[in-house]
Amino acid sequence: MSTSIGFIGLGIMGGPMSANLAAAGFAVAGYDVHRPALDRLTAAGGQPCARIAEAVVDADVVITMLPDSPQVEEVVLGEEGVLDYAKPGTLLIDMSTIRPETSRRVASLGSTRGVRVLDAPVSGGQQGAIDGALSIMAGGDERDFRAAGGIFDVLGKTVVHVGPHGAGQTVKAANQLVVGGTYALVAEAIVFLEASGVDASAGLEVLAGGLAGSRILELKRKTMVAREFQPGFRIDLHHKDMGIVLDAARTAGVALPVGALTAQLIAAARAQGYGDLDHSAVLRVVEGLSGVRAWFGHPGFSV
Template sequence: MRIGFVGLGVMGRPMARNLAAAGHDLALYRAKPDVDGHACESAADAAERSEVVILMLPDTPDVDNALFGADGVAEGLKPGSLVIDMSSISPTATKTFARRIEELGCEYLDAPVSGGEVGAQQATLTIMVGGRPEVFERARPIFEVLGKNVTLIGGPGAGQTAKVANQIVVGLTIEAVAEALLFAEKAGADPAVVREALLGGFASSRILELHGERMINQAFDPGFRIRLHRKDLALAIQAANELDLALPNTAATQQLMNAAIADGDGDLDHSALHRTLRRGKS
């Protein structure tokens, strides 16, 4: 396919490389030298050259601007084009974006991912999709290049809702692992040995396995930055407010992330919450 790709950062760059390696013809906005494709001067230019446009951007305002700002994707779309937003943004805003793109005679999917930079590099991402089933089927060959677990969750915005739920589970589990390992250390046990024991029991998890090791080794190169995870938990709390729903532990974990950012750790991996707890911040 002819694919426009907008957003070539930590996640977008390896995803674009995988698409190029699979034989897709890429039009790249803000191209990087190590990604094969045509370098475009604007998001509109990338859209004009493509039948599918993928966005992989940090936050809701970034997607809004890339789609509908000056020289944005919407200005370059042709009737029948497909826009796939793989960023992690507001489910509410996503529904509005989908409606506006569909009013142009085009199609829209929200398809946020989980799996981090390693998943993007190895094409093993989990992809959570919102949109119409027939549009999902059109995009399936693209998703199968990028990930291993691809699920149509529901209508527009449902993919973003699933991603917010994912980030609640991941954030709270990281915080729980950090508390447990810090508790073990302060109580006089070797946290590395405690972790090994817990991996054989009911407390075992992928986060205990991977991020628990990061915490023990104090190895916090990102991964997934605390700053971005805080943004995702803010989306959860915003949506919960709209639903009159209490998410007390999500709010507490977001506050811990606020403390980490205030201490200058916002660009470390989210497992660095262990450092924040060690400093006694809450």
């Protein structure tokens, strides 16, 4: 393909996403602060870069996939950042999960440099990134969204233009609200079933096939019952995202009482040292509230 892509941030999500784009025939030049991430891009057929400028200067499209708003501000808006080197007409697609106001600021400053901007956070976790099956919620100009269609088709299965700049981040915040709350309720269901002497695996299998069914029950019920919490999406990151949810809700002037409780459960998981575990490890906090420590000695226990 003729489109050249500069990809900044080659971690758990950005790594497989950039690899899929290279496999699809895009010319991908990538930058990351960690050498192993660059080596993986090389193995996937991409071009590793030692500086942001190298990845950006000749790119038609720049994609950023970074941990949080401060990193996006530094990489995009800071000295020697993306906007210092992107040529006029470049399409910048920020696929990080950050504050909506940060996305709007990036779009505003990008326009002064002739750079088109989309905020396009994703849902689906590491496996979704590997499989090219992410959900992508994009905010920005409709024409820019259409221009990114060939790229989004490689990365995701559900791709929706949800509104103007910042709207993608608002929808992602809503996504994290629902995901966090669902994990908390599934955790409570497991504790309730086990304390009642019911086989939690059998019980959750029934729930997954009924009105209580969800993607989380489909994908995570077995590992949660087995207390296997290898990270697909870490508690630390979900804690950050719930801060975005509550801040955005305050800005919108709405109350999210269940969301606030969910944020506290996730914060407790982080405070108790589970930040590097999968966000399903909120189960440990729910167990602790009932005085249950079922994970110790559990045959399936794994961090």
